[in-house]
Amino acid sequence: MIMDRFERQVMLPGLGKEGQEKLRKASVLVIGAGGLGCPILLYLAAAGVGRIGVVDGDEVSLSNLNRQVLFGEKDLGKNKAEQAVAFFQHKYSDINWFAFPEFIRVDNASQLLKSYDLIIDGSDNFPTRYLVNDACVLAKKPLIFGAVYQHEGQVSVFNSFRNSCNYRDLYPNMPAATEIPNCAQTGVIGVLPGIIGNLMALEAIKWITGLGKILDNRILFFNSLNSQSYEVEISPQYQSRAQAPQDWEAFQQMNYELACEGIELLDWDEAFQRAGHGTMLVDVRELDEQPPLVCSVLFKAPLSEFEGYFDQLEEAEALFFFCQSGIRSQKAALRLKSEFPDKTIFSIRGGIDALKSSQFRNG
Amino acid sequence: MENQISVKAFGLVAEKIGMNDFQMDNPGNPARFKQQLFERFPELKPLKFTLAINKKLAAEQTEIPQGAEVALLPPFSGG
DSSP states (O other), X not given: OOOOTTHXXXXXXXXXXXXXXXXXXXXXXXXXOSTTXXXXXXXXXXXXXXXXXXXXXXXXXXXXXXXXXXXXXXXXTSBHHHHHHHHHHTTXXXXXXXEEOSOOOTTTHHHHHHTOSEEEEOOOSHHHHXXXXXXXXXXXXXXXXXXXXXXXXXXXXESOSTTOOOHHHHOOSOOOTTTSOOHHHHOOOTHHHHHHHHHHHHHHHHHHHOOSOOOBTEEEEEETTTTEEEEEEOOOOHHHHHTXXXXXXXXXXXXXXXXXXXXXXXXXXXXXXXXXXXXXXEEOSOTTOSSOOOOTTEEEOOGGGGGGGHHHHHTOSEEEEEOSSSSHHHHHHHHHHHHOTTSEEEEETTGGGGOOHHHHHHO | OOOEEEEEEOHHHXXXXXXXXXXXXXXXXXXXXXXXXXHHOGGGXXXXXXXXXXXXXXXXXXXXXXXXXXXXXXXXXXX
16 A cells, blocks of 8 residues: 555545545635644645635734744745745645635635635634625635633634524624734633634535534533533524625625624614614715715714714714715714714614615605 | 532633632623623723623623523633
C-alpha cells in the first residue's frame, strides 16, 4: 500500500477513502483569520480540504500574536488573509488557496460566498456575525459558527439542512456592538480560541465527510476555567427570522452596524397598518428631495437640522422614520432613541425606494 | 412542597452577577422569571441573552417545570 499524507485519517472507520475524496473536493470559506481562523485553517489544510478561501481585511498587530498562531513578528502590519495564505502556500501541494484581503460587507458577501460549499465564521464582532448569518441563509449555505468571550466559547452549525436553525433563532435581538466587550477589552488566553477554532474545524470535517453528528439545531458552550461544556437545543423562531432581510436586495440595504445598535426595521405595509393616533411618520430627507410622500400623519424633520425637531418628535408615542433608501433613517432613529430611550422607534426598511407605486396612492 | 429551580449563567451574565449558578423559587414562566431576575440583578436588564429551560430554547409562554434548570445564554462575538 502506498502511503499518503492522509493515511492516518483514511484508515478511520466512517471516513475512509470516500471521506478523503469528499474533503479533497470540498471548498471552504473562512471569514476572519484571527484567533479562531488560524487554528481552523491549520486543521482544514492538514486534513486536505481541496479549496480554501480566507477573508480578512485586517492587518497583523503585535497584540494578536498570543493567539493568532499563523503569524509572527515578520508579519506585523501585513494583511492577515494574505499572510495566512502565504504561510500555507508551500506546505501542501494539494490545496488551492485564495486570499481575499477585505472585510465581508453587504456589497461583496454574495460574491464571496457563491463559489464555496461551506462557510466558517471566525469574525470578531456582532454586525459581521449577523451579516454572515443572513448572507448564508440567503445563499442557502451551511455555516459553522463559533465565538469566544473571556474564558468561554460557543459553537454551532447553522443552516445545514432545510429545517436547520440559524443565528437569529438563537439571538433574535441584535446586541449593540459595544454591549459585550471584545477580546481587546477583556483579554483572552490564546488556547481558548484555539479550542473553539478546533471544534469549528472538526464540525467542518464532520459536515464534509458525513462523519458523526454535527451541531445542527444545537449550540455547545465551553468554559475553559472549569472545563465544563453545556449543550442547548435550538428551535426555529419565525418572528425573529422575519427581522432578517428576505432577499439580496433587502440585504444590500442593511446597515449591520446601525442595526446592532437596536433600531428595529419595519416594512411600509406594517408601518401603514400601525400608523394612527399617537404615531408619527417622519421623513428625515432634506426638504428638496423627491418624490414627496403624501400622508396624514407625516412629519418632516430633515437630518441636517434634526435636533431642532426633538420637542415635536417627543409628542409621539411611536415613530416611524424613513429616508430615501433606509440608512439615514436608521441614524436618525438611533439619535432619537438615545435621547428618548423609552419611545417605540422604527426605521422603515429600504426607505422611499422600497415604496411601491400602489402603496404611494394608498399612503 | 418546595419548588426550586437551578439557574446557570454564562459569559457576561455570569460575570455581572458574580456566580455561575444559583437556586431560586420557581417563578412559573419565563416572563415572571425575568421579572424576578431583574429585581434581584438590575444590572442584567440592559443585556441581551437567551433563556433555555432544561437545555432547550424557551418561548415566553413555556411553563417552567418543577426542579428545572434554567440557563442564561448571552451571545459571544469574539474571535
